[in-house]
Amino acid sequence: MKIKVYPRAQLEALWQDDKAKFAPDADFPPKCLRCGNPLHPRLIRNPLSRYADIHICNSCGYDEAGRSISSKPLPFSQWHAAKENLDNVIVDAQNVSLKTECTFPHIYKQTKPIPLSSTQYPVSEIVYSRSDYDGNRWWTTWFDCQEKKPEWELTQEIDGFCNAFFDLPEMSNLNTMRKFCAFAEPTSCPTEFNFYAETSRLYIWIRLITRNKDYNAYIHYYQK
Ligand SMILES: [Zn+2]
Known part of the structure; x- marks a missing residue:
């Protein structure tokens, strides 16, 4: 299993098509995927984005540099090409x-209490994990939410997702995770962020917490 950040991966796939139009110059340069204006006909005159493997126009390059000072990059969902229909890519x-948007809000309608916790959990929650970064590596603890052990296929899928998630370069350490959170869904707490995913059998909610010496990632797995 490989995890890709949506819609960055889709934008990078689009860029691979656009990049092929430069050989090495382009008679009809493609549009900048970030703003929609034409790129410079010479590939090397278009700066590489700081956040994706995509060349962008000069003015977008300046805009990214300015925003990087305040650590507030333009969300990928706001890129010109992402506002067009990307789902076909x-x-x-x-x-x-x-x-960065929950695609499964219906599961939170049916909840149940869990022993030793005051929180209500969706009835479909199988297990959740809690991880912290100790300055050197990630430590993960698992909490079962069902009385019966999950089926083998489900366990495989959960393990596969967990391994792929912590293999992401963005999860190398707490600093890379903090940068990654600039693209996550913000919450009412300025140091906590959400991501969501779906596999064939699972809905997955990820809560990332950027505070040092705290638990830094909770991942909840719900059966579809
Ligand atoms: Zn641009």
């Missing part, structure tokens, strides 16, 4: 997209 059916 399939990166790879094997990949799982990490999204």
Whole structure:
């Protein structure tokens, strides 16, 4: 399993098509995926984005540099090409997209209490994990939410997602995770962020917490 950040991966796939139009110059340069204005006909005159493997126009390059000072990059969802219909761009059916919008709000309507916790959990929650970064590596603890052990296929899918998630370069350490959170869904707490994903059998909610010496990632797995 490979996890891709949506819609960055889709934008990068689009860029691979656009990049092929430069050989090495382009008679009809493609549009900048970030703002929609034409790129410079010479590929090397278009700066590489700081946040994706995509060349952008000069004015977008300046805008990114300015925003990087305040650590407030333009969300990928606000890129010109992302506002057009990106759902048709399939990166790879094997990949799982990490999204910043919950695609499964219905599961929170049916909840149940869990022993030793005051929180209500969706009845479909199988397990959740809690991880913290100790300055050197990630430590993960698991909490079962069902009386019966999940089926083998489900366990495989949960393990596969967990391994792929912590293999992301963005999860190398707390600093890379903080940068990554600039693209996540913000919450009412300025140091907490959300991502969401779906695999064939699971809905997954990820809560990332950027505070040092705290728990830094909770991942909840719900059966579809
Ligand atoms: Zn641009």
